[in-house]
Amino acid sequence: MSGTDWRRRCFNLLADDLRDRGIGHRLISTLILTSIAACAVAIILATVPGLDHTLTWWLDRLREATDIFFTIEYVLRIWIAPDYAHSGRVSAGRMRRRYVTSFPGIVDLIVILPFWAGFVVPFPHDLFLALEMLTLFKLARYLPGLKLVAAVLRRELSALGAALLTIGVLLVVASCFMYVLEREAQPEVFGSIPQALWWGIVTVGSVGYGDMIPVTPLGKLFNGFVIILGVATFAIPAGLLASGFAEEFRRREFMATWRAVASLPLFAALDASAIAEIASLLQPRIVPAGAVVVRSGDRAESMFFIMAGEVEVEIAPEPVVLVGGQYFGEIALLNRTNRTATVSAVTNCRLLALEVSDFQRLLQVHPTIREHISTVASERMEQRKTAEGTDPSAV
Numbered sequence: 001m002s003g004t005d006w007r008r009r010c011f012n013l014l015a016d017d018l019r020d021r022g023i024g025h026r027l028i029s030t031l032i033l034t035s036i037a038a039c040a041v042a043i044i045l046a047t048v049p050g051l052d053h054t055l056t057w058w059l060d061r062l063r064e065a066t067d068i069f070f071t072i073e074y075v076l077r078i079w080i081a082p083d084y085a086h087s088g089r090v091s092a093g094r095m096r097r098r099y100v101t102s103f104p105g106i107v108d109l110i111v112i113l114p115f116w117a118g119f120v121v122p123f124p125h126d127l128f129l130a131l132e133m134l135t136l137f138k139l140a141r142y143l144p145g146l147k148l149v150a151a152v153l154r155r156e157l158s159a160l161g162a163a164l165l166t167i168g169v170l171l172v173v174a175s176c177f178m179y180v181l182e183r184e185a186q187p188e189v190f191g192s193i194p195q196a197l198w199w200g201i202v203t204v205g206s207v208g209y210g211d212m213i214p215v216t217p218l219g220k221l222f223n224g225f226v227i228i229l230g231v232a233t234f235a236i237p238a239g240l241l242a243s244g245f246a247e248e249f250r251r252r253e254f255m256a257t258w259r260a261v262a263s264l265p266l267f268a269a270l271d272a273s274a275i276a277e278i279a280s281l282l283q284p285r286i287v288p289a290g291a292v293v294v295r296s297g298d299r300a301e302s303m304f305f306i307m308a309g310e311v312e313v314e315i316a317p318e319p320v321v322l323v324g325g326q327y328f329g330e331i332a333l334l335n336r337t338n339r340t341a342t343v344s345a346v347t348n349c350r351l352l353a354l355e356v357s358d359f360q361r362l363l364q365v366h367p368t369i370r371e372h373i374s375t376v377a378s379e380r381m382e383q384r385k386t387a388e389g390t391d392p393s394a395v
Helices: 003-014 023-046 053-084 092-101 103-117 125-141 144-155 157-182 193-204 217-263 272-281 330-335 356-365 367-387
Strands: 283-287 292-294 302-308 311-314 320-322 342-345 349-355
Touching (some): 125 144, 302 356, 330 367
Antiparallel strands (some): 302 349
């Protein structure tokens, strides 16, 4: 077996963006997560005073073992980095540099660096423990929530920077005014602007520890004003983050819908812009097993595309099961009739619904889709006549 084959096997065990993750990948991921947790627990316990000497020795060995394991992982991730270039147009060296300079790569390096640096130069023990606690950031590979936070921060970085700069200016100006107002009354507390900055931090942050409080009437009045202004100012970055999270959720939901639409045979021949247009019209729906999707006699208001799961169409002489990639309900929309059969979810299903108005507009804009749906509808009608039952899509 060549080195490339070995590297590919290692890539399948460690890669972060695999869709089909085998048992080997899951085992390696579990081992890494366990090592992260063990390292964090060992670091926390290492700071407990009066700990048993034997237990301390074993905690040190545990941290050393995890450091060696993370070092091996880091080296292997550098080795497999070229396999992330699926197109083959990016050089191996560039892909390795991309990993080393990425956030996960920097974290991986910082975690193991103090351990190996300690063999060359003395390293402060407390700083060593603090840097090793960054091991927890390695969880970003396995927790989608942390990736979501990082994505939002990247998108809102400039706006957050402006908001934080505004808060910083408010902090300095407020501290200067409080220094002027309280210096004579409390020279030991507000004797300089740097001293007053601590008051500014806890006041603008609406924490108010009470260790530095104004005693003059003007100082108290100004203090109240700064508290109110601080609350309003901190609402800005909070609002930016809230809108950023909402926008990121919408973007990810749209991308998931786009990929789902692109995977449907009906839309396989369309270009990316047309798929994006259709994806914006579809509404995702999650249907639990046993639930009724549409009921016989109801008004036909939408057709459905099955993304995952199975549904059963209750028709004679026997029910018909439809699976992922198929659709139903188009004939009822084409003929503008009520549902003539009940459709229930056999398993948990993920559907995409297309409302009747959007359905009519889609057929007008894309004649090829209209032709395809009409052909399938005709075939199903013929099957219905042959079977002397109800067409599974006339629902």
